[in-house]
Amino acid sequence: xxxxxxxxxxNARLRDELNAARRAPQAGAVDAGVVRGEQAAPERxxxxxxxxxxxxxxxxxxxxxxxxxxxxxxxxRGSPLVEQFLASRPGVYNAEEQAWIRRHPSYSVDPAFQSRxxxxxxxxxxxxxxxxSAALVARMDRVAAGMGVAADHxxxxxxxxxxxxxxxxxxxxxxxERGGVSTPEEVSRWWHEQRHSPAAARIRENWLVAEDxxxxx
Numbered sequence: 001x002x003x004x005x006x007x008x009x010x011n012a013r014l015r016d017e018l019n020a021a022r023r024a025p026q027a028g029a030v031d032a033g034v035v036r037g038e039q040a041a042p043e044r045x046x047x048x049x050x051x052x053x054x055x056x057x058x059x060x061x062x063x064x065x066x067x068x069x070x071x072x073x074x075x076x077r078g079s080p081l082v083e084q085f086l087a088s089r090p091g092v093y094n095a096e097e098q099a100w101i102r103r104h105p106s107y108s109v110d111p112a113f114q115s116r117x118x119x120x121x122x123x124x125x126x127x128x129x130x131x132x133s134a135a136l137v138a139r140m141d142r143v144a145a146g147m148g149v150a151a152d153h154x155x156x157x158x159x160x161x162x163x164x165x166x167x168x169x170x171x172x173x174x175x176x177e178r179g180g181v182s183t184p185e186e187v188s189r190w191w192h193e194q195r196h197s198p199a200a201a202r203i204r205e206n207w208l209v210a211e212d213x214x215x216x217x
Contacts, residue, residue, distance in 0.1 A: 096132040
């Protein structure tokens with residue numbers, strides 16, 4: 001298949017031949033129709049040539065666009081599956097939903113979990129929960145926690161001061177066998193886990209629903 005450069009060179013050669021034929025001296029009388037036909041031929045060629053040039057330019061743009069799209073998708077091969085899942089579904093999930101899915105990457109690979117969450121999400125909206133609201137997000141957090149699906153809430157922040165003292169008091173009460181001996185690191189990790197436990201998710205959901213109700217009524 002000829003390249004674009006070869007096609008352009010061939011087009012230029014044919015144009016030169018036509019122009020040379022037009023300039024060549026003609027012997028004898030010539031019918032007006034022949035003259036018109038002669039004049040029209042290069043014009044038709046020029047129109048065709050312009051069309052082909054436009055088509056080649058369009059094809060080049062499409063090829064470049066396809067190459068860019070391929071490169072973008074190819075780069076996603078090395079991304080986490082949850083990012084591949086979201087990238088392949090543009091416009092399907094709003095910002096809050098995307099953030100929730102990133103915290104629960106199982107959603108992108110577990111059809112059963114995905115189906116259950118979708119059903120709960122639709123049911124919650126039917127009850128009056130607003131899409132993207134903190135109350136609805138809390139409801140989904142509670143459902144996921146109740147299913148035992150691990151969520152990625154990031155690393156536990158290191159506690160200090162009054163908050164560390166409060167958390168350590170609760171930790172010591174639950175672990176009397178430790179005799180009140182605990183490090184800030186393990187207390188911080190334990191507190192972080194408790195903040196995202198099913199029980200905490202339900203409490204947060206109930207509180208946010210109440211706040212949401214006050215703003216609606």
